[in-house]
Amino acid sequence: MTLTSASDAAVAEKFAAIPAMLDRTPALIARGGWLDCECLLGPVDHPFHISIRRGAIVDMTPAPVLMRSWRFAYRASPVAWAEYWQPMPRPGWHDLLALTKRKQATLEGDLHPFMTHLQYFKDLLALPRAHGRETA
Known part of the structure; x- marks a missing residue:
């Protein structure tokens, strides 16, 4: 995905592939072995x-x-996701917390599960980076 094609639909397509990418990454599943939560992740206007x-x-x-709760939400603009998923993201676009600092993403709700498993979420949400390299 290029920055010019950074749309909610393109980001949603990449997000839809994350569960399959995670299934092929048993070490990451093991890292999150103590994690059980409901969360809201994805583009600002169309999260999952x-x-x-x-x-x-x-x-x-x-x-x-309707009537589905979540503990925390991490949502970012399509441009932020496109930048974050680059094989070598630019400084300030390389990290989930850096995106919040740039005001390109929001983190809200009960932050305990997110912060307790921060590296898990960083690696989970970066899976499309590696996937892009495999298909290129």
Whole structure:
């Protein structure tokens, strides 16, 4: 995905592939072995409700889902995701927390599961980077 093609639809397509990418990364699932949570992740306008059990994504449903709760939400602009997923992101676009500092992403809700498993979420949400290199 290039910056010019950075749209909610393109980002949603990449997000939809993350569970399959995670299934091919058993070390990352093991890293999240103590993680059970409901969260909202993705583009600002069209995030996904994601259920994680013992480090594996067991459900991923496009939002909004009526009466479905979440512990925390991490949402970013399509441009931020396109930059973050570059094989070698530029400084300031390379890290989830850097994106929030740039005001290109928001992190809200109960931050405890996110911060406790920060490296897991950084690696999980960076999976499309490696996938882009495999297909190139």
